[in-house]
Structure formats: C-alpha cells, structure tokens
Amino acid sequence: EDKVVQSPLSLVVHEGDTVTLNCSYEVTNFRSLLWYKQEKKAPTFLFMLTSSGIEKKSGRLSSILDKKELSSILNITATQTGDSAIYLCAVLSGNTPLVFGKGTRLSVIA
C-alpha cells in the first residue's frame, strides 16, 4: 500500500524564521510529488515535482525532490503570519489517485 509520511506534524515558529517541512514516501511506480497549502478549507496547489523537475521555487517557498532518498522538503524563508496553515504532501503513483500525508500544521507567531 502506498504511504506518505510528513514530519513534523506541527511546528510553531516566529515571524522571520526559516522552516523546512519534510515528506517521505513509499510507493510503486512514482510519477510525481505535490505540495498543497490548506488554510481553512480547500487545499491550494503549491508545487508539482517530477523526475524531470526536481526543484521548484516561488517567492519565499521552494521545494526539492530527492528521488534517491524517496523524499522531498518544502522550505519557507522569512515566514509571515499568513504562512500559518496545514501543508500537505501528496504522491501520484501508477494509475492510483493522489495519496496524501497527514500534513504539517505550521503556526507563525508575530
């Protein structure tokens, strides 16, 4: 059974800190890894990482895929209170729908 594990499950930081969120996976026939941000309701898409695109960056957020270690990290620099959310990692493998981890709840305090 495909498995996605995120760590830590929760994290509290001060504004301006840099955070690193971790995601590891055990799946057959890996296709891509996705990061989502979930505030109150709908998860919103951040990045998709594949074998041909192992590093993505958007503003203060960046993500790297390590296919050898079967893992990914999501970095957020100069955190702001608006970054407070649940960050979800999910993997597409074979023909199966997205499998999600439990998420990391990030709280950024002023």
Place this chain on the structure above:
Amino acid sequence: DTGVSQNPRHKITKRGQNVTFRCDPISEHNRLYWYRQTLGQGPEFLTYFQNEAQLEKSRLLSDRFSAERPKGSFSTLEIQRTEQGDSAMYLCASSRGQNYGYTFGSGTRLTVV
C-alpha cells in the same frame, strides 16, 4: 475557470438520515475525485471518475456510500443511513488527466448528530 464548486458548504443531519452532496468540477477537467478529511488527517481517497465512468472506489467507501457522475460533468455523493463516524469534510477535486495536479473545491462539512 470558475474553480471547483461544492454544495452545500455545511450540512448537519441526524443519525440515520440520508444526505447528498454536489460537486461541479472545472469544465474542461475530465477527472473528478472525492476525498474525505477528518481532523488531524490528510485527505483520504474515496472514489474517482473519468468522464462518467467510475474507475476506482476505496475500501473506505462502504455500501452506504454511492457516487454518480451521470453526464460526465457534475457529480453527487450520497450517504445513506448516516452514522456519527461519517462526520468529516468531504472534498471534491478535478484534474485534466492522470499526470496533472488536482484543483480542490472548498468542501462540504458534514456533522452527524
């Protein structure tokens, strides 16, 4: 692109009642997915459609659950004889195809009392 729309946003029902949720995907997306999310958990897959065909159902989807996508556009998820354990956020998502990311709706929060 008006996004994925779900209705209702909230539903409170008594145990034993039937409920039905609706999802309207992004119009050019041929895949539609239903997920369930409870507190402290990531979304868990329930079922998905490609056009009007239901291609996969999770073992989480008991006989009390049924989903349809009759014309390959909107979809409905019905839960019969609701139980307290059905209380959760029900998320719908759509995608262009197998290798694309999903766009999620805002979800329907079900509370069974």
